[in-house]
Structures are given as C-alpha cells and as structure tokens.
Amino acid sequence: MDRLVVLVPVFNESQVLETFHRRLAAVFDGLPLSCRVLYVDDGSADDSWALIGRLRGQDPRVDGLRLSRNFGKELALTAGLDAVEADALVVIDADLQDPPELIPEFVERWRQGFDVVYGRRLERAGESWLKRATASAFYRVMRRLSQTAIPADTGDFRLLSRRALDGLRGLRERQRFMKGLFAWVGFRQCALDYRRDARLAGRSKFNYWRLWNLALEGITSFSTAPLRVATYLGLATALVAFSAGVWVVLKTLLWGDPVAGYPSLMVVILLLGGVQLVALGILGEYLGRLYMEAKARPLYLVSETLAPPATDAPGARSGLSSKA
Numbered sequence: 001m002d003r004l005v006v007l008v009p010v011f012n013e014s015q016v017l018e019t020f021h022r023r024l025a026a027v028f029d030g031l032p033l034s035c036r037v038l039y040v041d042d043g044s045a046d047d048s049w050a051l052i053g054r055l056r057g058q059d060p061r062v063d064g065l066r067l068s069r070n071f072g073k074e075l076a077l078t079a080g081l082d083a084v085e086a087d088a089l090v091v092i093d094a095d096l097q098d099p100p101e102l103i104p105e106f107v108e109r110w111r112q113g114f115d116v117v118y119g120r121r122l123e124r125a126g127e128s129w130l131k132r133a134t135a136s137a138f139y140r141v142m143r144r145l146s147q148t149a150i151p152a153d154t155g156d157f158r159l160l161s162r163r164a165l166d167g168l169r170g171l172r173e174r175q176r177f178m179k180g181l182f183a184w185v186g187f188r189q190c191a192l193d194y195r196r197d198a199r200l201a202g203r204s205k206f207n208y209w210r211l212w213n214l215a216l217e218g219i220t221s222f223s224t225a226p227l228r229v230a231t232y233l234g235l236a237t238a239l240v241a242f243s244a245g246v247w248v249v250l251k252t253l254l255w256g257d258p259v260a261g262y263p264s265l266m267v268v269i270l271l272l273g274g275v276q277l278v279a280l281g282i283l284g285e286y287l288g289r290l291y292m293e294a295k296a297r298p299l300y301l302v303s304e305t306l307a308p309p310a311t312d313a314p315g316a317r318s319g320l321s322s323k324a
C-alpha cells in the first residue's frame with residue numbers, strides 16, 4: 001500500500017493542535033493509503049511538544065520530531081523532509097488556514113501523475129489588505145526577477161511525490177526559501193485552487209519585519225537582478241556625473257563661472273554617496289549569504305523524536321527514516 005506522510009511544522013501552536021489533528025485524522029480514515037503525520041516542533045516555548053506526545057498516545061499514526069531550538073520554519077520543513085520516507089508527502093501548517101480536508105484532492109492529482117500539487121489561494125480570509133497587497137506584489141516581482149517560475153499566491157501547502165522529495169533532499173543550501181526550492185525541482189506540477197481560512201486561534205508568527213526578511217531571502221536566493229541593478233545605477237550615475245563635468249568645463253571656458261554654491265555641491269555629494277551605499281548594501285547581502293554557506297554549520301539539530309520501533313508491523317511502518 002502506498003504511504004502518505006503529512007508534514008506539519010509547529011511553533012507555539014498548542015491552541016489549535018488538537019482541533020487540527022482531529023480534522024486530519026478524519027481525513028486519514030477516508031483515504032485508501034497508509035497514512036502518518038509528522039509534527040516537527042521548531043523549539044516551541046509553550047506545551048506543543050507535550051501535546052504532540054499526548055496525540056501520539058491517542059493515535060499511533062503520529063510521529064514527532066523536536067528541534068533543539070527555534071531554527072525557523074524553512075529549516076523545520078527541511079528537517080521534516082529529511083526525516084520521512086513516503087510515496088507522497090503533504091506539507092501543511094497547523095493553524096487551519098489551509099484545510100486538511102483538501103488532502104484527498106491533492107492525492108487525486110498525484111494519482112493522475114503530477115509530482116508537485118500546490119495550493120493556490122483564491123482568497124485570504126483574516127488578513128489585512130496591506131498583507132494581501134504586499135504578498136501579491138512580492139510574488140509578481142519574484143516572477144520577473146527570477147529564472148525559476150515561482151507560482152503566485154501559493155504557500156507551503158502542497159503535495160510532493162517521491163522523486164520530488166528526493167530532489168529536494170539534495171538541495172543543502174543554508175539560506176533557504178522553500179517556496180522557490182519547491183518550484184526549482186521542476187517535474188510535473190499543477191495548482192489546486194482553494195479559499196484560505198482565517199487562523200483558528202493565536203496570532204501569525206510572521207510579522208511584517210519577518211516577511212520583509214523572507215522576501216529578501218527569496219530575492220537573493222533566486223535572482224542576481226539586484227546586483228545588475230546596482231551596476232546599471234552606478235553606470236547611469238557615472239554618466240550623469242561625467243556629462244555634468246563636461247558642461248561645467250565648457251561653461252567656464254565660454255562664459256566664466258563664479259564659485260559654485262554650497263547647496264548644489266552637497267546635493268551632488270549626497271547623491272553619489274547614497275548610490276555607493278546602496279550598491280555596497282546589495283553586495284553585503286550577497287556576501288553575507290556566502291559567509292553563512294562557507295561556515296558549513298548543520299542546517300538544524302534534533303533534540304527528541306517520537307517514532308514507532310522498527311519491529312512494528314509493515315502496515316504501521318513509521319514515516320520516519322533512520323535520519324531522524
């Protein structure tokens with residue numbers, strides 16, 4: 001029987017975990033697959049890990065992986081991807097914005113031969129107009145800047161086939177933008193449209209500052225366009241400065257020229273200084289990422305695991321591999 005594993009990153013989600021698992025278990029009961037769920041606790045400060053342990057006591061299909069600290073959602077997803085062995089993997093958040101009842105439709109698309117089935121949001125309930133507008137703008141900017149076609153209006157809610165999962169495991173970069181990596185592996189991909197619900201409880205872990213940094217991560221991970229922009233900006237500024245210098249010389253030779261005013265001189269100095277600082281900042285972003293890659297630290301560290309023993313019957317095999 002084909003094995004399906006649902007990967008759920010968890011960070012301070014104790015308010016919704018029980019409700020989420022109850023709905024997910026009902027989905028499992030209706031699927032003709034060997035189903036398991038892997039909860040990856042990304043260093044939660046609440047009792048999420050204890051709750052995962054209780055869920056495991058109630059449902060033998062539950063596996064757990066606890067990271068040694070909060071590494072961030074992208075690396076929590078990576079830890080889960082490394083840990084599972086499955087014929088198909090579904091990634092979903094625990095906040096119930098993405099309904100687990102859609103998983104059978106993902107599975108059906110997978111049965112039709114697609115390797116990546118991603119959820120595309122038609123509506124985003126419970127989010128401000130500013131967040132919706134900035135998210136929409138980000139995806140459209142990324143499509144123009146990157147050679148990797150990253151689908152618009154998509155999150156991490158998706159299904160991956162076995163070969164797509166194996167392809168992702170080979171990508172070991174430390175500065176990770178998972179939405180881009182999901183698209184980069186290629187294979188046959190299709191969208192499943194749905195309407196995203198509001199959070200059941202709690203608050204989003206991604207404020208505008210974290211979303212801004214995630215956007216920088218995505219742009220610098222999948223595009224060198226900012227470096228080209230800095231180059232073109234520098235060339236344009238140099239051309240304007242050269243033209244202005246020629247004009248000053250000609251004007252002095254033809255009509256003479258009194259001492260230039262202080263304000264105009266300061267404007268030129270500040271303009272050139274600002275352009276140089278912008279260019280240095282862009283270079284610094286890329287150099288900083290090279291620095292992080294060069295240190296070659298582990299992507300994450302695992303503190304504890306909850307998985308069935310190896311002697312379990314084949315029908316109840318764990319979705320966790322020996323890497324966990």
